[in-house]
Amino acid sequence: MKPIISKDSIVYFGEECYSALNTYLEKANHSKIFILVDSNTHEFCLSRLMGEIKGSYDIEVIEIEPGEIHKNIETCSGVWNVLSELGADRKSLMINLGGGVVTDLGGFVACTYKRGINYINIPTSLLAMVDASVGGKTGVDLGNLKNMVGVISESEMVLVDTTYLGSLPANQMRSGFAEMLKHGLIQDKDYWNQISDLSKLDLTHLEKMIYDSVVIKNNIVFEDPTEQNIRKYLNFGHTLGHAIESYYLTHPERETLLHGEAIAIGMIMEAYISSELLSLTKEGLESISKVILHTFPKVTIPSEDHQPIMDLLVHDKKNEQGNIYFVLLNTLGEAKYNCVVDDQLILKSFEYYDSF
Template sequence: MKPIVSKDSIVYFGQECYTRLNSYLEKANHSQIGILVDSNTHELCLPLLMSKIEKEYDIEIIEIEAGEIYKNIETCSGIWNALSELGFDRKSLLINLGGGVVTDLGGFVACTYKRGINYINVPTSLLAMVDASVGGKTGVDLGNLKNMVGVISESEMVLVDTEYLGTLPVNQMCSGFAEMLKHGLIQDRQYWEKLSDLSQLELDDLDQMIYDSVVIKNNIVLKDPTEQNIRKYLNFGHTIGHAIESFYLTHPEKPTFLHGEAIAIGMIMEAFISSELLSVTQEDLQHISDVILATFPKIEIASKDYEKIMELLIHDKKNEKGIILFVLLNTIGEAKYNCQVSDELIIKAFEYYNSL
């Protein structure tokens, strides 16, 4: 597959990943190389990556705990201290091998350590391959508030090898699939329809679907790298989805949502709002709801929690001057940003979701 060139980075696919990686490592002559892993990717993914590195380098492995709850400044501090103790300087390289937590957090660590060292993302989850590792967004959560601290700064390269997906449980694959569905909803109706009927797809089609998703995201990012306008499209489903994810993250008696699972709920609710405020037809709303619920079984959201979840909307990064702003759909394949939505309509969206 042809590499996808972003503003300051290149996304490589398949076996070309390792040809490019080895060429880069040889030419760059970094003073030290670190590989950031979590407790899962250390065991399941690191052996494959190490087997692909052709020359002998002095490589330090830095491990963090797996899970969204460790995507915080405390984890960053531990990594910064480890890099410092290992003598990493500004000519060092950090390779982030993992899902969205590792690529987001690892990118942030690299961008801030000694005011910035080079880093490479090797995504190992579907979510990271199609979304988290591409586009230069790095960061960590602040308490239960998603991605509140971070910078936009692209990696040297992103290496997408679907062999790593063999290590993923089904729910993690579904989590990434939510972002692929989002790409179709905001930009490409034909792509959405292709994803809508997975019964017609072969496993070999996955590589092309991932590639198409990265193309959609990259085309948006190239036009608006710092999210001043159309890059906001990529947040469809995330205004409500992030609030749901944050709320459930801090209530141990409730189920914990993976990112994509929460975004799936957010997309249904924001599609409903789109049907009320914009031009999404009832037929398309039902189609969107059916497709998403075919992969993400419905979770009953207690009505007593509506307002508590809504209180978290004020922290959404698209907001301006205290006004909550949504990305909505004009129709499948066409989005609109900076949409104001009343509290009453948000509550109706919760009720719509629960009625399905």
């Protein structure tokens, strides 16, 4: 597949990934290479990567604990200290081998260590392949608040090798699929129609589906790299989705939600709001709800949790001058950003989701 070129990075696919990586490593002359993994990618993915690297390099592996709960400044501090102890300098390279937590956190660590070292993302989850590793957003959570500390700075390259998906459990695959559905809803009705019925999809075509999803995101990011306008479209489902995810992260008595699972809920709720405020038809709302609920199991959100989740909306990164802004849908494939929604309508969106 043809590489996808962004402003400052290139996304490679399939076997071309490693020829591009080896060419880069040979020319770059980095002093040291650090590969950041979590315990899962250390076990299931590292050996493949190491087997594909040609040449003799000074390589160190740094392992962190898996999961969103560890995507914080404390983990960053640990990695920064290890880099310092192992003699990392400004000519060092960080390769982030993992899902969204590893690529988000590893990118942030690289961008801030000695005011910035080069990094490469090798996403190993579907979510990271279509979303977290593309577009240069790096960062970590602040307590239960998602991605509150970070920078936008693109990697040297992104390598999308779907071989790594073989070790993923079904819920992790579904989590990534939520972002692919989102890309169709905000920008490309044909893509939404193509992927919305999983029963008709041949997973041998998964790489092409990922490729098309990355193209959609890259086209948006290329036009608006710092999220001043249309890059906000990518936040559809995330205003409420992130609040739900954050709330559940700090309430262990509630069901644990993966990022995509929370975003799936957010997309249904924000589609409902779209049908009330904008021109999204009832048929469009029903289509979105049916597709998402066919793929993602219904989650019970007790009524006593509605207001505490809404209270978290004030921390959303899209907010400006005290206003809580949503991304909503005019129709399938067409979004609108900077939409203000009143609390009563947000509460009704909880009731809509709970009605299924």
